[in-house]
Amino acid sequence: MAPAASGNGNVMLLIPYGLHWSEVTASCLIGLDENCRVVEGEGEAELSAICIHTEIHRARADADCVLHVHSPYSTAIGMLKDARLLMVHQNSLRFYRNVAYDVDYSLPDSVQEGGRLAACLADKQLLVMCNHGLLVAMPTIAQAFDHLYYYEKASQFQVLAMSCSRELKVVADDVCESVYKDSQERLLPTYADMHFSAWKRVLMKRYPDLAE
Numbered sequence: 001m002a003p004a005a006s007g008n009g010n011v012m013l014l015i016p017y018g019l020h021w022s023e024v025t026a027s028c029l030i031g032l033d034e035n036c037r038v039v040e041g042e043g044e045a046e047l048s049a050i051c052i053h054t055e056i057h058r059a060r061a062d063a064d065c066v067l068h069v070h071s072p073y074s075t076a077i078g079m080l081k082d083a084r085l086l087m088v089h090q091n092s093l094r095f096y097r098n099v100a101y102d103v104d105y106s107l108p109d110s111v112q113e114g115g116r117l118a119a120c121l122a123d124k125q126l127l128v129m130c131n132h133g134l135l136v137a138m139p140t141i142a143q144a145f146d147h148l149y150y151y152e153k154a155s156q157f158q159v160l161a162m163s164c165s166r167e168l169k170v171v172a173d174d175v176c177e178s179v180y181k182d183s184q185e186r187l188l189p190t191y192a193d194m195h196f197s198a199w200k201r202v203l204m205k206r207y208p209d210l211a212e
Helices: 049-059 073-075 110-122 141-162 173-204
Strands: 010-014 031-033 038-040 065-069 097-103 124-129 132-137
Touching: 010 049, 049 065, 049 110, 049 132, 065 141, 073 132, 073 141, 097 110, 110 124, 110 132, 110 141, 141 173
Parallel strands: 097 124
Antiparallel strands: 010 031, 031 038, 065 132, 124 132
8 A cells, every 4th residue: 555646545556457577667556546446547457456455455454565476486385285384494484373375266356255365364464375376465565575585485495395305304383483573573674674675776777767
């Protein structure tokens, strides 16, 4: 969610349907009001994006940023019968007991389906949408990006370890709890902003028209 350009209320920002990712810039985003009408920018909002994001925002007033991706490693684990992220790497531990799983895939083409996904997410920060992708709901863009980045890294390490066809070494619960607490209290409030800013600098050098 972001303040409306008009100064009246907030809008939900989405990428217009039909654009290639290489074409996306800040000025091309469209803003939807609480009735899912495009009130800022030009273009059409994709139906599943409306259904998923609108209902998550309605259910989670604490989450100003909801991101949904189909990142390869986290999506691949979500295609397994046991789709859990295992506590086998330090990147995994920051998500200890903080991931919800939707194991009943359905096409996200209705408000009711968006509401069901919101119920699955409940008070967690991440939702593994099995047979689909990954969703994160966080107070800031930086924290949402940070979570997606490290969840994908943790998933990558898990996939690589599983490919060895040997038993995985799971970290003890008390250590998981300690690392998770540290990530919530120290890493996210401070490091997430620095991490996001670093990636913005890299991208702005590589794609200088990104912020136009």
